[in-house]
Amino acid sequence: MSAILKAMNVKKIFGGGKDFSETVALNHLNLELEKGDFTAIMGPSGSGKSTLLNILSGFDFPTTGEVLIKDRPISRMSGDELAIFRRTHIGYIFQEFHLLDSLTIEENVMLPRILNREVSLKMFEKADQMLKFLGISEIKNKYPYQVSGGQQQRAAVCRALINETSLLFADEPTGNLDSKSSKSVLETLKRTNENFQTTILLVTHDPFAASYSNKVLFLKDGSIRTQLDKKGDQDLFVKEILDNLTLLEDDYDV
Numbered sequence: 107m108s109a110i111l112k113a114m115n116v117k118k119i120f121g122g123g124k125d126f127s128e129t130v131a132l133n134h135l136n137l138e139l140e141k142g143d144f145t146a147i148m149g150p151s152g153s154g155k156s157t158l159l160n161i162l163s164g165f166d167f168p169t170t171g172e173v174l175i176k177d178r179p180i181s182r183m184s185g186d187e188l189a190i191f192r193r194t195h196i197g198y199i200f201q202e203f204h205l206l207d208s209l210t211i212e213e214n215v216m217l218p219r220i221l222n223r224e225v226s227l228k229m230f231e232k233a234d235q236m237l238k239f240l241g242i243s244e245i246k247n248k249y250p251y252q253v254s255g256g257q258q259q260r261a262a263v264c265r266a267l268i269n270e271t272s273l274l275f276a277d278e279p280t281g282n283l284d285s286k287s288s289k290s291v292l293e294t295l296k297r298t299n300e301n302f303q304t305t306i307l308l309v310t311h312d313p314f315a316a317s318y319s320n321k322v323l324f325l326k327d328g329s330i331r332t333q334l335d336k337k338g339d340q341d342l343f344v345k346e347i348l349d350n351l352t353l354l355e356d357d358y359d360v
């Protein structure tokens with residue numbers, strides 16, 4: 107099976123000008139995601155998680171190396187080309203929900219299609235279908251400030267998927283949520299992955315959130331140090347993730 111996303115020998119250096127010291131945020135990093143993968147990225151603060159997500163999703167560029175999404179080199183696309191490519195192929199959810207308060211939940215969800223000038227009856231049907239799938243149909247005419255954080259994040263997931271994007275990046279999506287809402291958002295991500303074979307890359311500090319994925323990559327000093335595959339049930343996976351984090355932190359202290 108060919109990879110939907112491929113990062114090849116990616117290096118990212120910040121600073122390094124005349125008066126600034128260099129920080130190597132990513133160091134010759136290689137990564138492949140296949141269709142239907144649900145992968146989490148964990149690692150200590152400063153290990154390069156956000157930098158990696160920004161580069162893989164085309165928000166930033168590597169200093170050297172290449173990122174291919176669906177065999178297209180995103181780091182070599184022009185600004186306009188990249189913007190259209192991202193809107194068509196990639197969905198994003200962040201810690202903050204980024205919903206527009208002046209639009210209803212349904213209008214927020216349809217926004218990517220409106221931006222792609224795809225306003226049609228089919229768009230309403232698709233939005234209805236997705237809202238139903240994510241269990242938030244009943245709030246579609248409400249405004250973001252009238253619904254809970256968990257419902258807002260599920261609406262953000264819905265918006266991220268409305269263009270039938272096959273790749274979803276999630277950066278600490280449960281960071282602003284209580285445990286009940288976190289669980290409902292994580293279950294939404296899991297069902298989305300299982301039902302639509304959406305490839306998901308989740309960055310999180312939370313072992314419980316990471317345990318919803320099928321594979322955890324542990325990052326340290328800008329490189330992938332370990333990979334953990336889910337083999338047993340979720341409780342066992344949480345324990346294994348915690349053990350790996352402890353090892354990583356111990357190694358860090360040496």
Ligand SMILES: Nc1ncnc2c1ncn2[C@@H]1O[C@H](COP(=O)(O)OP(=O)(O)OP(=O)(O)O)[C@@H](O)[C@H]1O
Nearest residue numbers: 120121129131149150151152153154155156157158
């Ligand atoms: N714009 C920037 N300019 C200079 N250095 C940066 C910049 N962004 C990140 N860095 C540095 O690159 C390294 C990796 O940072 P990054 O934010 O990717 O880590 P992280 O794992 O996401 O951390 P955290 O868990 O604290 O969010 C750090 O040493 C950080 O200080």
